[in-house]
Amino acid sequence: MKKYGVLGTGDVARVIASKLVELGNEVMMGSRSAANEKATAWARENGERASNGTFADAAAFGEVVFNCVKGVHALEALGLAGADNLRGKILVDQSNPYVYRDGHISLDPAYSGDTCLGEEVQRFLPETKVVKTLNFIGSVMMTNPGELAEAPTAFYCGNDAGAKEAVKGILNAFGWTDTFDMGDISMSRYTEMLGAFWVPLFGQLGTMHWGFRLVTDLK
Numbered sequence: 563m564k565k566y567g568v569l570g571t572g573d574v575a576r577v578i579a580s581k582l583v584e585l586g587n588e589v590m591m592g593s594r595s596a597a598n599e600k601a602t603a604w605a606r607e608n609g610e611r612a613s614n615g616t617f618a619d620a621a622a623f624g625e626v627v628f629n630c631v632k633g634v635h636a637l638e639a640l641g642l643a644g645a646d647n648l649r650g651k652i653l654v655d656q657s658n659p660y661v662y663r664d665g666h667i668s669l670d671p672a673y674s675g676d677t678c679l680g681e682e683v684q685r686f687l688p689e690t691k692v693v694k695t696l697n698f699i700g701s702v703m704m705t706n707p708g709e710l711a712e713a714p715t716a717f718y719c720g721n722d723a724g725a726k727e728a729v730k731g732i733l734n735a736f737g738w739t740d741t742f743d744m745g746d747i748s749m750s751r752y753t754e755m756l757g758a759f760w761v762p763l764f765g766q767l768g769t770m771h772w773g774f775r776l777v778t779d780l781k
């Protein structure tokens with residue numbers, strides 16, 4: 563059993579936090595408010611190993627912490643979580659810096675071009691081991707990839723080899739049998755773009771029950 567902090571109260575946070583509890587861990591969900599209704603309801607529904615508090619409470623509680631907040635506000639949320647509470651820990655970053663306008667999705671200019679959100683999160687928390695993953699797949703599939711007939715691919719990246727290995731273990735526990743190490747945290751540029759590409763496909767398919775698969779075998 564391990565202690566996890568999950569920053570966020572949206573669909574992603576609830577899916578991740580519930581799976582971590584199901585796997586036998588203790589989980590604290592964090593929010594801007596210790597009395598957040600969604601987090602309080604989630605904790606009530608998930609038994610004695612589930613709790614909720616502020617972003618700082620959850621960051622301090624977790625040995626490993628998931629960042630599942632709205633991407634354009636991620637640095638604000640991580641500032642509230644506190645660099646001291648995250649020092650030396652693994653931060654699994656699932657956030658995307660998207661802006662929705664005129665029926666289209668784009669990357670917030672502050673997190674595109676010569677940088678991306680994953681890099682800025684790592685720059686903001688230099689003593690935290692940031693690993694970016696599961697930001698290119700719908701929330702319902704994040705802990706349920708085995709539902710598909712063929713294994714989708716879980717891309718991940720980060721600067722610390724040990725942290726990436728640990729996160730690969732978490733992905734395996736979530737059911738991901740096909741994982742792919744993209745390299746250092748700057749590779750988040752591409753998985754954040756892949757997550758944007760996911761959105762129009764979701765619009766066309768009308769379902770979240772699918773994923774990307776990397777195919778390399780020749781006939």
Ligand SMILES: NC(=O)c1ccc[n+]([C@@H]2O[C@H](COP(=O)([O-])OP(=O)(O)OC[C@H]3O[C@@H](n4cnc5c(N)ncnc54)[C@H](OP(=O)(O)O)[C@@H]3O)[C@@H](O)[C@H]2O)c1
Nearest residue numbers: 570571572573574593594630631632633635657658700701
């Ligand atoms: N939904 C998906 O299927 C999916 C798939 C892949 C990646 N993602 C990424 O995963 C992240 C979570 O997505 P989501 O749909 O579950 O939730 P979301 O609605 O994008 O984010 C909700 C969370 O963001 C926090 N937040 C909003 N504004 C804030 C601010 N000004 N300062 C600090 N925190 C703020 C909220 O805090 P409070 O709890 O205090 O309200 C809440 O916990 C996003 O970055 C999204 O791009 C989502």
